[in-house]
Amino acid sequence: MSQAEELATGDSAEPWQRVHPASPFVHGWLAIIGLGYIYWQNTDDLSWAERFSGTRLMWTVAGAGIALAVVLIFYFLSWYFTRYKLTSTHVYVNSGMLFRSQKQARIDKVQGIDIAQPLVARLLGLAELRFDVADSSESVLRLSFLRKADAHALRVVILERARGEEPAAAQESGSHDAADRAAAQPQAAADALPLMANVPIGRLIGSMFLQLPVMFGVLACLAMLVLWLAGVDGIIAALVPAALAFGSFYYKQLNQGWNFTASASDTGMRISYGLADTRQHSIPAGRVQAISVTAPFFWRMLGWYKVEVNVLGTKSDDADNLQVLPVGDFESVARIMGILLPDLGVANQREVLATAVSTGCEHGFTGSPERAKPLSPGAWKHQAFLATGTTVISRYGWLARQASFVPHNRVQGMSWGQGPWEQGRKLAGVRLHCAGGNIIGYLHQIDADTAAEFIRAQTRRLVER
Amino acid sequence: MATATPWSPNNFTPAHRDYAKVKFTTWAITWGLFLLAALVPAVLAVTGVGIPLWLVLSPVLLVLAIALPALRIIRRQVAALGYLEREEDFIVRSGVMWRKQVVIPYGRMQYVEVNSGPLERRYGLCQLTLNTAGSAATAHVYGLPEREGQALRERLVAAGEEKML
Known part of the structure; x- marks a missing residue:
């Protein structure tokens, strides 16, 4: 740490810079609302006329003035002590007045930079940079907030330095006009990236209502509403929390799919989405651990799929799995798979992929035997697997059918399992566990001898690379 | 059968x-x-x-x-529990009705833990946990005599370093 401090106190010519002055407000706008609310709560017996007349006027104005001054002083100090610096090797972020924190990230270890815009920041045209650093798993370095154009410019500069180039604009990266000049380019560059998939809003909303949990939620809420209108009083106590829980789930899905675009970048893929808060997220292809393509029950009739991945180093995400396509057709799935998993280990990739996301045993897939029918009557025809030269493809699931793709060199461990009903029918299952999320490869209810043979062959494949 | x-x-x-x-x-x-x-x-x-x-x-x-x-x-x-050290990987089995065998290649191992609770210590036993980067891919070995547990840990760590990818 002492070495880092020495570095952080500045041996380099690069100057320290401050974040945008509005940043504390974006971090702490809730405090202002809170103060207003407290005031409101304590004076709600007064009318507006009473608040602003006579001696009370003076108290109101003085109170508001003092509160404003205190808030502004804290905001100023918070802003004053938050500084960042970009050198040729590191990014430093210092913050805090009483409890100082100094964080740094090595630029050559930076895997990707996300740009996030919470709602208030977005209204003010600000953005936050989140550095995804390879060697630190516990905390993500955040730099918040910069003007959106500056954030994009800084991102380009750092990514270029991470690749070992020294761009012309970065020579004087301290000055604002350099940032302004660079600001025009990344916008153009972002537009030039080949677009892999986007999600029209109508399709997004349609896809959300065509999921069974959502339909059940809507039906349950409607039923409770009808009961309430019919005069059952107590039901409102259940309706409100149910509607809130369901609403937040729905909003999260809407937010993750709103304005969704996925584009190819030179290191992998970049996705951006967001309704109120916008996120731009880059996914280096080499960090994808496992991919799952899901087709919920009603989507199958429309040929829609959802693609999720397990990735390392995005611990800032609340979800375990990262959604790289909220809803899309087979063409989009094929394009995205082409980037994230360019080598499927077979000659006829497209045909194998088409079989993997549908049903059938062409192209070498091995399915569940018919004696699995009593154990999973809805799914046994769909369950199948294929081990290619690079990847294990497995299909499972009943209502929401899933296909998961796990590269051999990403498998952390395997487990073979056999329940009491499977023992009598000579069936067994194999799970392939990966890091970075909860997508697994699952060979469900396949022939016991095939399972034993597969797991013995797979142990050899795991140690080959 | x-x-x-x-x-x-x-x-x-x-x-x-x-x-x-x-x-x-x-x-x-x-x-x-x-x-x-x-x-x-x-x-x-x-x-x-x-x-x-x-x-x-x-x-x-x-x-x-x-x-x-x-x-x-x-x-x-207890009779169904067991472990098997192989050339390239480590296998743990368990379960009578729900039988299970977990395979972890030495190269994927991240760290090995040896724990023993008060009851296990009374009988001179310990348990060993083998962790990988994936939280679900974890192997538990129960009912090891303490000396054997330490020796097994040494062997696993050595094998892990040798096979590290």
């Missing part, structure tokens, strides 16, 4: 016999507590609170109905 598992059970190093005693003691403590809770209505009835007979009997019968079958299979469960 049951079908074959990928690796034959007779190659595996089984858990120490004393591990069954640990399991018996755990069983006695856990179900003893449940039985005490189930006896509350009976105590109340004795002290004169009017409680119907079925409410006195049913919790006790329920606890016994779950606890006694659990007691019967402890020996078989």
